[in-house]
Amino acid sequence: MMIHIATIKEVAKYANVSVATVSRVINKKGYVQKETQTKVEEAIKALNYRPNNVARSLFKKQSKMIGYIVPDITNPFFPQLVRAVEDVTVAQGYTTFLCNSDDNLEKELMYLNKMAENYIDGVIIVSNHMNENHLANLQIPVVALDRVFHESIPSVTIDNYREAKRAVMHLVENGCEKIAHISGPENIINSQLRKKAYQDVMMALDRPMYISEGHYQMKTAQEATFRLLHEHKDIDAIFTGNDVMAVGALKACTKLGIKVPNELQIIGFDGIEWTETVSPEITTIAQPIYEMGKKAATMLLNRINGNEEGQDHIVFPTELKMRETTKH
Amino acid sequence: MMIHIATIKEVAKYANVSVATVSRVINKKGYVQKETQTKVEEAIKALNYRPNNVARSLFKKQSKMIGYIVPDITNPFFPQLVRAVEDVTVAQGYTTFLCNSDDNLEKELMYLNKMAENYIDGVIIVSNHMNENHLANLQIPVVALDRVFHESIPSVTIDNYREAKRAVMHLVENGCEKIAHISGPENIINSQLRKKAYQDVMMALDRPMYISEGHYQMKTAQEATFRLLHEHKDIDAIFTGNDVMAVGALKACTKLGIKVPNELQIIGFDGIEWTETVSPEITTIAQPIYEMGKKAATMLLNRINGNEEGQDHIVFPTELKMRETTKH
DNA sequence: CTGAAATATGTAACCCGTTACATACATTTC
DNA sequence: GAAATGTATGTAACGGGTTACATATTTCAG
Structure with missing residues (x-):
């Protein structure tokens, strides 16, 4: 039993309106009469319609996805960072793309390319090798995390x-x-x-x-x-x-x-x-690992939305946790 | 300085051929004369052209991306699994989408939806809640990892x-x-x-x-x-x-x-x-955490490529590591 | 009562690839 | 030497949305 995935055209036909009207309802944008809106919403429900993000991305040149490049997720330092980023971005409707670079510039660039090809909206990178040039022809907002790799790229680090x-x-x-x-x-x-x-x-x-x-x-x-x-x-x-x-x-x-x-x-x-x-x-x-991830994600989202932040290089304070391997 | 990203049309014009020919060169598919191929390749290089995966996905209804849903990446069990999956899939030209579900069915379904909207080619899921129905109207190959959640869904686990x-x-x-x-x-x-x-x-x-x-x-x-x-x-x-x-x-x-x-x-x-x-x-x-991730990824890739595997429920052996907290 | 502004909806171009189909020439086959 | 087959390339429809623009109706100020 092959299940058919409804398109906006089918919704339009079912609701007896044009695709433009359906689009307006979906995006809550532009004028739509109350009754029409209801009709369209019913059609959407009846056909179990979900807008296709690929088509949307193609036109809008943005994907509601953000990329994340870390050296190696099995290094116990990174999962929390990743988690923090995801928590922030998901709340704003973004999904996360995870990549392990093995601290290898070639892999980093390969991933960056893949991201560009997919209209990724922004990237958070933990890298030693990246420089301005690599990012210049990318046209994607970037935030460096944990390590500064160029003064022109906003960063979140500690001293x-x-x-x-x-x-x-x-x-x-x-x-x-x-x-x-x-x-x-x-x-x-x-x-x-x-x-x-x-x-x-x-x-x-x-x-x-x-x-x-x-x-x-x-x-x-x-x-x-x-x-x-x-x-x-x-x-x-x-x-x-x-x-x-x-x-x-x-x-x-x-x-x-x-x-x-x-x-x-x-x-x-x-x-x-x-x-x-x-x-x-x-x-x-x-x-403050989780906080740093959160901050980087917030900065990135701000940049994606065109709200350039004043502070470009955030340096977080750390805490000396005095425990049992030192006397105090 | 706004950088322009070349499209296939521009490459075609530059090389003095049609878009179809360019497409043939890119995909190494169909007849193209040696000279023409060279011309096109030069144009691609000259314009720094990269095919747009979004447009490609839209038409082909597949994205070369695979999704990965785990309860929580900060649980030290998962990073290795994630890493293994990525290692296998990247080698085949796929990129990975990571999602943390917090063992929450709603989040799992939300992510699954997002994936469907993005024409994700396949999904690896670690879940307790998922059942056949949730996946039925998804039309995407799925492999369950670490936990079996339905006999109809292939899985990789231990006993x-x-x-x-x-x-x-x-x-x-x-x-x-x-x-x-x-x-x-x-x-x-x-x-x-x-x-x-x-x-x-x-x-x-x-x-x-x-x-x-x-x-x-x-x-x-x-x-x-x-x-x-x-x-x-x-x-x-x-x-x-x-x-x-x-x-x-x-x-x-x-x-x-x-x-x-x-x-x-x-x-x-x-x-x-x-x-x-x-x-x-x-x-x-x-x-064998890494091996399990690798196996799951391989199974998924096989399913994506239409090579259904005979074995549906792989059960891995474990090893009793006798170390220092037990006598032996 | 008239013209401007606001509301409501539709048509069609556009985003950027892929590919079915058409066309044209070259080569092979009997 | 005609038909069949292989090689080479182009045209245009298509995928599924978004939106500029056109059109039509309603509201409202003067």
């Missing part, structure tokens, strides 16, 4: 450098002497900034530096911690470039029988849920 | 009842006497099946039952564990309805100073990454 300094200072204030850092990938701006913050604080205080690369991953960070602690037994604190790596560092300590926070303190960065699943719970610099 | 029994039996075999269960929400089929498995095993072995509801959440499961252990101090094992709750149970034990696995053993269900982030690492029944 990674400043907040990372705060994390390190928290360890210093807690009396730590030998503070190590497990850094994230070289090619990710935020991880560079966080590392630089660590280095600058150590430099300023004339302290030794112990840095090992943890690739933003738990397992790798665990190994990095083993290495670090093996070479420098007197390390008494670790600042990791993100929370995932803090979990790895904590695991390493647990395996080595090092008491956290008594013998060694740990502070992470991001504020993902993982920090609360482990014992002891991890002290971290928490980004 | 929740059998595997949950296996989990409980693992505790029994490890010598546990008083086994408790922290259950998931009543309205989720899988959580009911897992609970029933626990009850049936206990019944068969004539053991006492201790059940507390944990809502699939860490915090709630932690409280449920406190309650359970407060009332029954001799409980020596807990089977939780999912891994998130296993983490909650473990936290409760840690806080109460109960040694895991020596005084109390814990086994979870699902195989999410959380089980490896905590110490001790949690023993669990691991679903």
Whole structure:
């Protein structure tokens, strides 16, 4: 039994009016007499009519869809961001298009192209590689999230450098002497900034530096911690470039029988849920992840609707969540 | 500087051919002379032409987009599933539409409608509420993932009842006497099946039952564990309805100073990454999450292409990951 | 009472591709 | 050498909406 999907023409015929009138009723736009409106509404109901968004998009050159490019949805930092964006946009009648770029410029551009081909109304991007040129011939409003990639593109971020300094200072204030850092990938701006913050604080205080690369991953960070602690037994604190790596560092300590926070303190960065699943719970610099997603979505929607916002680069404050891996 | 997006007509004019010829070149379909093809390709390059997918969809009634409805992307079980689906579909030129339903039938139907309006080619759904009728007038291939919701809808799942029994039996075999269960929400089929498995095993072995509801959440499961252990101090094992709750149970034990696995053993269900982030690492029944997503995507693509698959209800095997919260 | 403004509805062009069909020439077949 | 087949390209209808413009009727101010 093939079900037929009604078109506006059929509705018009059924209601004995023209397609223009049906369109006016659907969009509540232009003059329509009360009775006519009722007739049309009845026809719509009778034929179970739903306007076809593809046809609509073709004419209007907009789709009521927004795109969302993240490096990798399995990274626990992103689902909340995605969720926030969706919550905001759905409320305004938009649907969301999700794409995983693997931090790969080619994929990002491929997706951007696909989006353009589909008259996507706007895009939220988390990227390190994108620049103005890539977006210039796109003609679509864009908001950068989590990472600024060009000053001309509005963004929602935190001050990674400043907040990372705060994390390190928290360890210093807690009396730590030998503070190590497990850094994230070289090619990710935020991880560079966080590392630089660590280095600058150590430099300023004339302290030794112990840095090992943890690739933003738990397992790798665990190994990095083993290495670090093996070479420098007197390390008494670790600042990791993100929370995932803090979990790895904590695991390493647990395996080595090092008491956290008594013998060694740990502070992470991001504020993902993982920090609360482990014992002891991890002290971290928490980004207002959901709020940031919401803000980015709101900014994007404003731009789509032509209400340019004054503020182009929103920098959110973070919260130092003092938990169980640091003394306070 | 307003950038103009070239249409097929402009390409045709530039190359001095008709739109039909351009279309033939783009789609590599029908006869085109070598020289003409080159001319057209040059025109495409010169005008930076990209075919408009909206117009194409309108005519072909298909969009090269597939939809994906999950209860909540922030539940750590889903990102991997989503990722797997995307990996498969993108390789075939499809893009993914992500929707969070909050396990709410109305939202699910709303999204399904949106998808139909956009000529989405197929949908993968994780749902408890959907039934045949909801999908009947949709005319879109559907594959159910993680949960079967109707026998007429192809599905990719595991045997929740059998595997949950296996989990409980693992505790029994490890010598546990008083086994408790922290259950998931009543309205989720899988959580009911897992609970029933626990009850049936206990019944068969004539053991006492201790059940507390944990809502699939860490915090709630932690409280449920406190309650359970407060009332029954001799409980020596807990089977939780999912891994998130296993983490909650473990936290409760840690806080109460109960040694895991020596005084109390814990086994979870699902195989999410959380089980490896905590110490001790949690023993669990691991679903091949990524593989399941991949399979579901492949099945869907086959259906979209008209290659009905013989097998309609794929049931994947699981793996009992023996880790540190049970003795073996 | 007349002309302007507001209300109500229809016709047809348009958005941008795809493809059925028509046309024309080249090649093959018997 | 005529008919059949293959190659190459163009014309125009079509998909399902939106909207500019035309037309007709009603309302209202002066």
